Amino acid sequence: MKILSLSYFAEIWPHSYPEFLILKSLNQKYNFEIDYLNCDYFFESCMVHDSRQKSFSDKNTKNKICKLCVNTKKQYLKNSNLKNLTINEYISNSDLSEIKIIIEKLDKDNFINTKVFGIEIVRYTLFNYFISQKKSDLVFSDKEFEKFKIRINDTLKSLYAFKKIIENNKYDYLIAFSTEYSLNRACAELASNYGIKVLSMANGKHTQSKFKFLRISEGLDH
Numbered sequence: 001m002k003i004l005s006l007s008y009f010a011e012i013w014p015h016s017y018p019e020f021l022i023l024k025s026l027n028q029k030y031n032f033e034i035d036y037l038n039c040d041y042f043f044e045s046c047m048v049h050d051s052r053q054k055s056f057s058d059k060n061t062k063n064k065i066c067k068l069c070v071n072t073k074k075q076y077l078k079n080s081n082l083k084n085l086t087i088n089e090y091i092s093n094s095d096l097s098e099i100k101i102i103i104e105k106l107d108k109d110n111f112i113n114t115k116v117f118g119i120e121i122v123r124y125t126l127f128n129y130f131i132s133q134k135k136s137d138l139v140f141s142d143k144e145f146e147k148f149k150i151r152i153n154d155t156l157k158s159l160y161a162f163k164k165i166i167e168n169n170k171y172d173y174l175i176a177f178s179t180e181y182s183l184n185r186a187c188a189e190l191a192s193n194y195g196i197k198v199l200s201m202a203n204g205k206h207t208q209s210k211f212k213f214l215r216i217s218e219g220l221d222h
Helices: 013-030 047-051 059-078 093-105 121-133 142-168 182-193
Strands: 002-006 033-038 083-086 173-177 197-203 214-218
Touching: 002 013, 002 182, 013 033, 013 059, 013 173, 013 197, 013 214, 033 059, 047 059, 047 121, 093 142, 121 142, 121 182, 142 182, 173 182, 182 197
Parallel strands: 002 033, 002 173, 033 083, 173 197
Antiparallel strands: 197 214
């Protein structure tokens, strides 16, 4: 059994630590081969920054938050036999040029149906942008749309690199904590389209039960 764990957000420890314990157990007890996909300062503004209420922060603040995240995932890897995959290594200058062209063509009045590799990248990117910016409509000022394009750029970087990984490796399952997260959802959709089964993890939904159990569901719409 070969599993790809989509594990970008190590510093969100209420998610990443129980996820890590499950992956470590699957590897040690059942000898499942597990690739632990993470990043090194790859995204401009991700869910880790949102969790610290530092979305779209200056470069210095961003790098400090990224450093915490990178250090956390290094600790996980140090204490396991999980195979380290860093998504930064799977994107080329040619990919980045293609992404830049896609971003430049986006129109704030007609962007919602944009697809790349058959994936609705704009619609999925809205999820975490709406939460971080406390926004609930599709009317964007110029300033808002420039911020949103930063998030779309990150989704595209993730998707382009992820496509290379699953095209060059055979996986039985993709595991992700909260497949609804924007960066996770685009990759999970692509994995599903490639015939890879998707497992989504989630905590309990209420404060009192949040850390008492995990729910693991097959499919994208748990």
